[in-house]
Amino acid sequence: MSGLVELDGLEVDLRVGGSMRPVLSGTTLQIGRGEAVGLVGESGSGKSMTARSIARLLPEGAEVRGSIRFDGTEVTSLRGADLRAYRRRIAMVFQDPRAHVNPVRSIGDFLTEELRTNEGVPRAEAERRAIELLDVVGIPDGARRLRQYPHELSGGLLQRVMIASALLSEPELLLADEPTTALDVTTQSDVMALLDELRRERGLAMLFITHDLELAGAVCDRTAVMYAGQIVEEQAADALYTDPLHPYTAALVAARPDIDATAARLAAIPGRPLSAFEAPPGCAFADRCPFSEDRCESERPALMPIAAGSSRCLRAEELRGRLHLTVSDV
Amino acid sequence: MLIGTLLVSSFVIYSALYLAPGNPIATLTGGRTPSPEAVRILEERYHLNDPFLVRYWDWLTGVLHGDFGVSIPLRQDVSTLIAERIGITLGLVVYAAIIILILGIGAGILAALRPGLIDSSVIVASTISAALPSFIAAIVLLLVFSVQLGWFPAFGPGEAGLDRIYHLTLPAIALALASLAIVSRVTRACVREELRREHVQTATSRGIPRHLVIRRHVLRNAAIPITTVAGLTIASLIALSAVVERAFALNGLGAYLIQAALSKDFAVVQGIALVLVVAFVVTNTVIDILYALLDPRVKLGERAS
Numbered sequence: 001m002s003g004l005v006e007l008d009g010l011e012v013d014l015r016v017g018g019s020m021r022p023v024l025s026g027t028t029l030q031i032g033r034g035e036a037v038g039l040v041g042e043s044g045s046g047k048s049m050t051a052r053s054i055a056r057l058l059p060e061g062a063e064v065r066g067s068i069r070f071d072g073t074e075v076t077s078l079r080g081a082d083l084r085a086y087r088r089r090i091a092m093v094f095q096d097p098r099a100h101v102n103p104v105r106s107i108g109d110f111l112t113e114e115l116r117t118n119e120g121v122p123r124a125e126a127e128r129r130a131i132e133l134l135d136v137v138g139i140p141d142g143a144r145r146l147r148q149y150p151h152e153l154s155g156g157l158l159q160r161v162m163i164a165s166a167l168l169s170e171p172e173l174l175l176a177d178e179p180t181t182a183l184d185v186t187t188q189s190d191v192m193a194l195l196d197e198l199r200r201e202r203g204l205a206m207l208f209i210t211h212d213l214e215l216a217g218a219v220c221d222r223t224a225v226m227y228a229g230q231i232v233e234e235q236a237a238d239a240l241y242t243d244p245l246h247p248y249t250a251a252l253v254a255a256r257p258d259i260d261a262t263a264a265r266l267a268a269i270p271g272r273p274l275s276a277f278e279a280p281p282g283c284a285f286a287d288r289c290p291f292s293e294d295r296c297e298s299e300r301p302a303l304m305p306i307a308a309g310s311s312r313c314l315r316a317e318e319l320r321g322r323l324h325l326t327v328s329d330v
Numbered sequence: 331m332l333i334g335t336l337l338v339s340s341f342v343i344y345s346a347l348y349l350a351p352g353n354p355i356a357t358l359t360g361g362r363t364p365s366p367e368a369v370r371i372l373e374e375r376y377h378l379n380d381p382f383l384v385r386y387w388d389w390l391t392g393v394l395h396g397d398f399g400v401s402i403p404l405r406q407d408v409s410t411l412i413a414e415r416i417g418i419t420l421g422l423v424v425y426a427a428i429i430i431l432i433l434g435i436g437a438g439i440l441a442a443l444r445p446g447l448i449d450s451s452v453i454v455a456s457t458i459s460a461a462l463p464s465f466i467a468a469i470v471l472l473l474v475f476s477v478q479l480g481w482f483p484a485f486g487p488g489e490a491g492l493d494r495i496y497h498l499t500l501p502a503i504a505l506a507l508a509s510l511a512i513v514s515r516v517t518r519a520c521v522r523e524e525l526r527r528e529h530v531q532t533a534t535s536r537g538i539p540r541h542l543v544i545r546r547h548v549l550r551n552a553a554i555p556i557t558t559v560a561g562l563t564i565a566s567l568i569a570l571s572a573v574v575e576r577a578f579a580l581n582g583l584g585a586y587l588i589q590a591a592l593s594k595d596f597a598v599v600q601g602i603a604l605v606l607v608v609a610f611v612v613t614n615t616v617i618d619i620l621y622a623l624l625d626p627r628v629k630l631g632e633r634a635s
């Protein structure tokens with residue numbers, strides 16, 4: 001599979017007050033053409049920042065080191081017209097459609113803006129295409145919808161509009177940042193199924209961000225697990241459960257809410273998640289890890305290939321095959 | 331709604347002056363004690379003995395027909411006295427409003443979009459002008475631009491036309507200065523706020539050129555709060571104009587209102603106060619309409635606070 005996106009040792013510092021605070025510290029990740037990669041992790045681990053780095057949408061004053069390549073081109077140094085041309089090849093579906101759609105412009109404006117502005121498509125033609133795509137995402141009567149304003153649509157409908165808008169520009173990569181988290185439970189699975197189906201049909205690559213391991217497993221080819229601004233494990237989505245390569249993944253698997261889950265199981269990971277700026281010199285997960293040893297506190301592990309994936313655990317080889325059993329008993 | 335506001339304010343204006351101390355007959359006779367016969371004639375002519383509500387009703391119906399009553403000391407129609415002066419006040423307020431809209435909003439937008447030197451200069455300039463009360467600003471402008479440099483005339487409204495604009499320039503600037511500061515700061519804050527919105531990020535992420543993102547998403551949305559603040563600020567100029575008119579010896583409504591109040595010319599005070607209130611209410615209504623036009627989430631008549 002040829003690489004479409006390659007993040008290599010990506011480090012991002014954000015300005016907080018007067019000082020710089022790391023939010024990503026050495027994120028390495030590949031997404032192939034047409035491949036769906038899941039990115040999971042607790043909130044604050046840097047998932048959104050990873051997606052925003054790829055889209056070049058970091059907050060003002062952000063410092064970026066390391067490399068992001070898209071289709072062989074270095075993205076971190078793009079400027080002006082080149083940057084805009086690059087952005088047209090990717091599309092983003094955000095977590096909160098209500099905040100991400102301009103409330104005072106019509107749905108029609110929102111859907112057709114890119115086509116009309118960047119590709120010079122005449123309004124009538126752009127609207128025809130928009131209506132067609134609204135139909136594809138399950139919104140009939142598109143002509144009427146185009147005249148409506150965001151506040152007249154429910155969150156679920158608005159997210160469908162957002163998906164339609166992402167597809168309208170025919171991108172090569174979809175960055176979906178928790179696209180269903182803000183929706184109510186009944187619409188979540190509909191929207192997710194729609195996104196998954198449309199992506200497969202069109203052979204789009206996708207970075208799918210979620211904190212729901214199971215959901216990532218269902219729609220992605222591979223899943224990467226993020227902790228404190230780093231990828232700590234990455235492998236085929238379904239192997240995460242049966243053969244986790246990092247104690248943190250094993251803990252996440254154990255902690256995920258099941259049908260028969262109890263409050264006690266939800267709290268299976270002791271301690272609280274760290275952000276990148278709080279991470280100690282050694283392994284970031286060491287103080288919450290049931291397997292940590294002295295060297296884990298002092299030595300920062302690198303992301304090493306193991307089995308069909310990779311892991312950022314010093315004891316990965318040694319613990320292999322025991323993790324998913326042991327952690328659920330903790 | 332509009333009519334209700336106007337009715338209530340007309341009633342308040344009328345009754346406040348009715349209750350105000352001072353006797354119009356004493357004013358008329360210049361402090362001498364008039365004969366009982368003279369008092370009776372005067373009271374009859376000016377209906378001074380009718381019950382309050384009857385007098386209010388007479389006044390109100392008169393006003394609706396363009397008759398604001400008669401100035402007792404001047405023995406002239408109040409409507410004529412107002413008509414002679416309204417042009418100057420209107421000119422002054424509109425002139426100041428244009429300055430505020432162009433310079434205030436312009437400077438605010440520039441400051442928001444160009445952090446650094448431009449931003450800091452706008453902040454410093456607006457801090458200074460916000461701290462200057464308009465009568466001090468008037469005196470400073472007079473000293474510098476009329477007395478020292480001789481660029482502008484110091485007094486009077488000039489002839490109608492271009493000369494009027496020339497004469498009103500310094501007064502309009504004096505009137506605009508403090509509001510200019512408010513409007514530019516609010517504009518800067520609103521534009522900054524909109525720049526940070528997630529939907530602006532969405533537009534950027536789609537590769538829309540920055541100047542279009544700014545125009546269609548940042549400025550378009552910031553226009554909503556800016557309209558409200560700029561509109562209210564301009565409406566307040568109607569009341570502030572009195573100070574500036576006096577400083578520049580302009581024969582406008584505001585200056586005349588003060589003079590009439592000092593000479594207890596109640597009919598004139600009532601008339602001018604009513605005109606000013608109507609102007610204020612109309613300005614506010616225009617803001618409401620603009621607001622509803624700019625924001626599809628708002629239905630006419632329910633401006634969000």
Ligand SMILES: Nc1ncnc2c1ncn2[C@@H]1O[C@H](COP(=O)(O)OP(=O)(O)O)[C@@H](O)[C@H]1O
Nearest residue numbers: 014016023042043044045046047048049059275
């Ligand atoms: N605008 C910002 N300025 C400074 N720090 C930020 C900003 N946005 C997010 N962060 C910090 O960056 C880290 C990663 O955030 P994020 O990528 O949003 O996490 P996730 O999406 O995994 O929940 C967090 O520690 C968060 O507090």
Ligand SMILES: [Mg+2]
Nearest residue numbers: 047048049177
């Ligand atoms: Mg996030």
